Amino acid sequence: MPVPQRTYKLASDRLRAYLRTHNMRPSRVRNMVLERACQLPQPFTAAQLEEACLSERISTATVYNCLRLFTMAQILYAVERQRGKGVMRYALISASPVRMEFICDKCGRVTEFQDQAIVRLIQERKFINFTPRQYSLFVYGECRVCRKIKD
Ligand SMILES: [Zn+2]
Structure with a gap:
């Protein structure tokens, strides 16, 4: 590869x-x-x-x-x-200040995705007592592979 x-x-x-x-x-x-x-x-x-x-x-x-x-x-x-x-897993930290992942409840597969509309929305948000550096958004559900198995 x-x-x-x-x-x-x-x-x-x-x-x-x-x-x-x-x-x-x-x-x-x-x-x-x-x-x-x-x-x-x-x-x-x-x-x-x-x-x-x-x-x-x-x-x-x-x-x-x-x-x-x-x-x-x-x-x-x-x-x-x-x-x-029981097993620790590692992933590369992406270049984007907003890291977004789909996490499958069934198999544990983690897939990074990008959504510019969400990135803009998050980054435009200002906080009074906090200056953000990095954001993570975890979206839990069912991946394509697991959905196929069920169908
Ligand atoms: Zn899955």
Whole structure:
């Protein structure tokens, strides 16, 4: 699968900025793990990322270190809604200040979507005691696949 270039570029820019401000050196292995994370369907588990890195002989410890680093660098976020199922999943933080997701109640599938009308509506809203930085909108329901199974 080709790397979604825009996604990878945004992620690697964020990583570079984070490393610079924390006096850490860039590493080839880390960039490879990041590239794999961008290629995976979102959200993904640590095990899925580990499997995607197998061909590069990247160790489990490195994959977990990268996950922690990428989360701190605001490249990935932990999808906490899946905690009840016991497995932590990770997803890339999108470029948009408004993150919108469809979440299927049946299979747990998370699909990011964009709706400019909603984005405008949310961003135009002013709050007296709060300056927003990022928004999340979770829409729960039934995905196309699960709906098909039922039909
Ligand atoms: Zn579903």
